Amino acid sequence: MKKLLTGLMVSLLLSGTAFAAGEARTNTGCGLGTVLWENKADDNVFFQALQATTNGSSGNQTFGISSGTSECKPPAKSAQNERLNQFVRANMDNLAKEIAMGKGETLDTFVEMLGVDPSQSDAFKAKLQANFTNIFTSDKVVMAEVIDNVVTVDKN
Structure with missing residues (x-):
């Protein structure tokens, strides 16, 4: 040996x-x-x-x-996810109102940050609106739950 x-x-x-x-x-x-x-x-x-x-x-x-330590670079998707997290955290109230209405600038930005194809944007917003109670499950819902719930709604 x-x-x-x-x-x-x-x-x-x-x-x-x-x-x-x-x-x-x-x-x-x-x-x-x-x-x-x-x-x-x-x-x-x-x-x-x-x-x-x-x-x-x-x-x-x-x-x-x-x-991003030890000579590593975090994947671009990781940085993109952090921006999405920060955006949702800072805009929870507006996002809830605009998802309930199915339109608005905050919702437009959110959908764009999710990477939804522009040709599918209106349908996606309508789907979010129809599933509002599945996304904002309580008045104590937190940012991570909202994003997870949106992903779940999108998959269904």
Whole structure:
């Protein structure tokens, strides 16, 4: 077993010179391993293996992706969702009134932020209006529930 591991490590070290600079991030992604072995792994398969193993086994890569830390960038959809959350939080009262009416600027913006195709916008607003009580289930409903309820209504 030792001989196999030693042979593998030597093979990895020798073949590491074939990689061009900057490929470590492409090969291993982001996370703690990428931060720890940042400038050592570009030309070295062994350090890229360490990066990937550390990224994958320490559970930090997922956190890095969602938080934008450890050399990770959060997905564009994540930032878009945060803007939607902030918008709904700041406009809950207006959104409730306009969904009940089926029209309004706040509702137009909300529908646009959800990514509804403009040709389907009116039908979507009508669907929200028809399902108002399923979206705003109580006077204590919170932003996350409203968004989840809208998604549920849209799927039905």
